[in-house]
Amino acid sequence: MNLEQQLKLQAFLDGELPECEAREILAWTQRDSAAASLLAELRNTRAAMVKSEPHLSVPESREFFWSKIEREIQRLEPQAASTPKVSIFTALRHWLLPASAVVTIIIAGMIVHFEFPNNATKTVVENVADADTTTVETTLASTDATTYRDASEGTTLVWFSSADDSPAQNKKSAIN
Amino acid sequence: MTKLVCAAMFFLLLAAMTAHADLKLEAQLVLGTNEAQTNGTPVSPQIEKKLKRLPLKWGSYFVISSQQFSLAKNETNYMVLGGSEMIVKNLGGERVELTLIDRGKITQSLHKGQTLVTNVKDENSFVVLRQADK
Numbered sequence: 001m002n003l004e005q006q007l008k009l010q011a012f013l014d015g016e017l018p019e020c021e022a023r024e025i026l027a028w029t030q031r032d033s034a035a036a037s038l039l040a041e042l043r044n045t046r047a048a049m050v051k052s053e054p055h056l057s058v059p060e061s062r063e064f065f066w067s068k069i070e071r072e073i074q075r076l077e078p079q080a081a082s083t084p085k086v087s088i089f090t091a092l093r094h095w096l097l098p099a100s101a102v103v104t105i106i107i108a109g110m111i112v113h114f115e116f117p118n119n120a121t122k123t124v125v126e127n128v129a130d131a132d133t134t135t136v137e138t139t140l141a142s143t144d145a146t147t148y149r150d151a152s153e154g155t156t157l158v159w160f161s162s163a164d165d166s167p168a169q170n171k172k173s174a175i176n
Numbered sequence: 177m178t179k180l181v182c183a184a185m186f187f188l189l190l191a192a193m194t195a196h197a198d199l200k201l202e203a204q205l206v207l208g209t210n211e212a213q214t215n216g217t218p219v220s221p222q223i224e225k226k227l228k229r230l231p232l233k234w235g236s237y238f239v240i241s242s243q244q245f246s247l248a249k250n251e252t253n254y255m256v257l258g259g260s261e262m263i264v265k266n267l268g269g270e271r272v273e274l275t276l277i278d279r280g281k282i283t284q285s286l287h288k289g290q291t292l293v294t295n296v297k298d299e300n301s302f303v304v305l306r307q308a309d310k
Contacts, residue, residue: 154290
């Protein structure tokens with residue numbers, strides 16, 4: 001018996017075949033003992049499945065069962081809606097940390113840009129000179145230096161004069 | 177957040193690059209006079225305005241010679257202007273050290289717009305040192 005014949009038997013048992021074909025199958029099962037035994041086996045299997053199928057039933061009516069589900073959904077919804085809000089301080093703290101990191105980086109960049117402080121080996125004198133002040137050192141004891149600063153124009157005048165300079169070059173003759 | 181950090185890093189990089197840029201300077205030998213005409217070229221109006229605010233006795237100023245040079249940090253430039261030998265050194269952070277041989281040493285911030293004026297050996301002459309215009 002091939003697979004097609006087996007399927008025909010299954011369809012016959014399920015009542016899916018047209019009447020003439022069903023008569024042919026019935027005649028065939030009466031002639032062929034193998035076909036008859038398979039049909040009997042299939043019939044027994046179906047009968048066993050129908051008997052053993054669990055028959056579950058809800059102890060309440062359908063409407064009452066679904067209304068219980070609906071009430072449970074309605075009870076849970078307000079809880080979800082009333083989730084505690086994040087306080088403003090928590091939100092601020094959330095943003096303050098990265099913001100302060102960025103500000104620190106920018107300040108570090110500005111320090112690098114202006115080279116302040118320039119390096120660790122600077123002397124106190126050099127650190128004083130970091131400001132916009134002018135420092136003047138004369139080489140000879142006989143040399144004198146006069147400093148004038150025009151802050152508004154950003155101009156610094158340093159006038160050296162020494163005993164060796166000609167009278168015309170003397171600071172008193174050059175500077176008012 | 178990542179974009180902000182990237183921008184900050186870019187700023188740091190840019191700042192570091194700027195901090196190590198060369199200092200472009202201009203030194204002018206200027207003659208002060210009370211005569212209207214001389215052989216030199218009149219100083220620029222910008223410098224003239226600065227000089228006229230200083231307590232100098234002259235009313236007119238003329239450029240005798242001028243030179244521009246770039247200095248990397250800690251680099252020096254030797255020059256002779258108005259009979260005075262001088263060495264300019266870039267101390268970094270837009271600070272310069274001007275050493276006039278046999279006279280003295282001046283340390284001064286020289287940001288854009290700032291000017292250092294000091295006299296030289298030649299009569300009625302002085303040097304104007306500032307950052308060169310780009």
